[in-house]
Every structure is written in structure tokens, then in C-alpha cells.
Amino acid sequence: MTAASSPRPAPSLKEPRARSGRLRPGAEQWSWRFMRISGPLLIVLILTHLFINLLTGDGVNQIDFAFVAGKWAAWYWQVWDLAMLLLAMLHGGNGMRLLINDYAHTPWLRKLLHGALGVAVVGTIVLGALVIFTFDPCPAGADPSLLPSFCEDI
Amino acid sequence: MWMWVVHRVTGVAIFFFLLVHVLDTSLVRVSPEAYNEVIGSYKTPIYGLVEAGLVAAILLHAFNGLRIIAVDNSTWALRHQRQLVWAVWILFAVLMLPFLWRHLGHVFGGA
Numbered sequence: 109m110t111a112a113s114s115p116r117p118a119p120s121l122k123e124p125r126a127r128s129g130r131l132r133p134g135a136e137q138w139s140w141r142f143m144r145i146s147g148p149l150l151i152v153l154i155l156t157h158l159f160i161n162l163l164t165g166d167g168v169n170q171i172d173f174a175f176v177a178g179k180w181a182a183w184y185w186q187v188w189d190l191a192m193l194l195l196a197m198l199h200g201g202n203g204m205r206l207l208i209n210d211y212a213h214t215p216w217l218r219k220l221l222h223g224a225l226g227v228a229v230v231g232t233i234v235l236g237a238l239v240i241f242t243f244d245p246c247p248a249g250a251d252p253s254l255l256p257s258f259c260e261d262i
Numbered sequence: 263m264w265m266w267v268v269h270r271v272t273g274v275a276i277f278f279f280l281l282v283h284v285l286d287t288s289l290v291r292v293s294p295e296a297y298n299e300v301i302g303s304y305k306t307p308i309y310g311l312v313e314a315g316l317v318a319a320i321l322l323h324a325f326n327g328l329r330i331i332a333v334d335n336s337t338w339a340l341r342h343q344r345q346l347v348w349a350v351w352i353l354f355a356v357l358m359l360p361f362l363w364r365h366l367g368h369v370f371g372g373a
Contacts, residue, residue: 144331144334147324147327147328147331148327148328148331150324151324151327151328154320154324155320155324158317158320162313162317162361162364162365162368163361163364163365166368167364167365167367167368167369168304168305168310168313168365168368168369169305169368171301171304171305172294172297172298172301173290173294173297173298174294176287176290176297177290193284196280197280200273200276200277200280201277203273203274203277204273204274204277207270207273207274228281232280232281232284232285235284235285235288236284236287236288238291239284239287239288239290239291242291243290243291244291247293247294250293250294251294251295254294254295254298255294
């Protein structure tokens, strides 16, 4: 009797160990993918941001209210900063989540830190987005010398 | 191993700066005076140095991140990952030196 004439069924495998149940299957893979997609995007976004703000013109000395107002007068800098805010907070927040998983071993501490992290990430994204979208470059009653030059025409 | 430590330390530093940076920028919604006063502290020598450290952290995290992606995606990069660590540090130095020249000139020279 040869092996070929009576194939025996392969031994059945045990069920894999159940997952912790907290995460949907594949969630960690999406986290991994997100880091690798957002990372290169953030390099372009942030290095451009640093170049424009710190290396052109008077560098750090040029940054004041009028400088920010002048930038946000252009829609593309609003989009640029919003993209930076979202991607950086999610990339950084996800990185911090992984560090908490690595170093916080007691369940209550892990829960507390994850909670605090979630509040910080969501709160910062909401605050930053509100600032970008509700920004008034020419606030009424402000010292005109602190405002961008285009406020004189209004 | 050491690059793993560098990646974690720089990542945490950048994350906490980001929280502070969104808060200080939010002062543009309070008043031009409030924003200018707080952003003025970024122009002092001490903060100028902290800022240079922050830019260094961002560049290291960025280039080491690219190295990690390369090593994950290509066997060539995996085989040459030690040389790629050198590439990270060389690229870092090449960009950091002119940046320091100009930025510290702004901070200390008032130029």
C-alpha cells in the first residue's frame, strides 16, 4: 500500500488562540499601514512647513500674528496646515498608543493612559481645526500695526 | 537597536511639542497681542536652541522612518540596513548643518 493510493487526511490543527477581543481582526495591520502611508506624507508636509517658516525671510523672527494671517489668507496653506494637524496627531497618537501597550502593564494604568491619549488627540485635532476655520485675520478693535497689510483695505 | 531607541525618543518628543504647538498657535484666536507675546519666546536664545533640537528630532525620525519602510519592503535594503543607518546620519548632518547656520544666525545674530 503506497501513500499515493490511500491519502490520509492532513492532521487537523487546533483552533488558534483567541484574540484579546478588544480589537477587530486586522486593526493592527491597518495601524501599521497608516504609519507607513502617513509617515512619508508628513515628511513632505513638515519639512516644507519648517523651510517656509524658519529658513525663508527672517526665519523665526518673522513669525507673528500678521505672518500667520498672511499665510492663512491662501486656501492652500489652510489645507496644508489642516492635513499636517490631522496626520501628525493620528501618527503621533498611534505611536504613543503602541508605546503605552509596550510599557504600561497593569490594565487600569493602560486604560487610563489610552483614555488620556484619546482625549488629547481628539481635543487637539478639534481645537486646531476650529482655529484654522474660524480664524479672523482682521479682528475688530485690534491694534492695526499688528495686523496684515491687507486689513487696511477693509 | 540604537536606532529603535532614537525613533521612540524622538517620536515622543515631537508628539508633546505638537500638543504645545497647536495650543500656542490657537492664541491667534485670542488676540494678536497674546499670540505675538507667546511666539516671541520662540525667538529667545534658549528656545532657539530647543527649536534646533526639535528640528534635529524631526529629521532623525523622518529619515529613520524611511529606512524602516525600505527595510520592510526590499530585501536589498534589509541586507544593507547597517549602511542605511549611516545614510540616515549622513543625510541628517547634511541638512542639519546649513539649517543650524541659518537658524542660529536668526536667533543669535538678529539678522
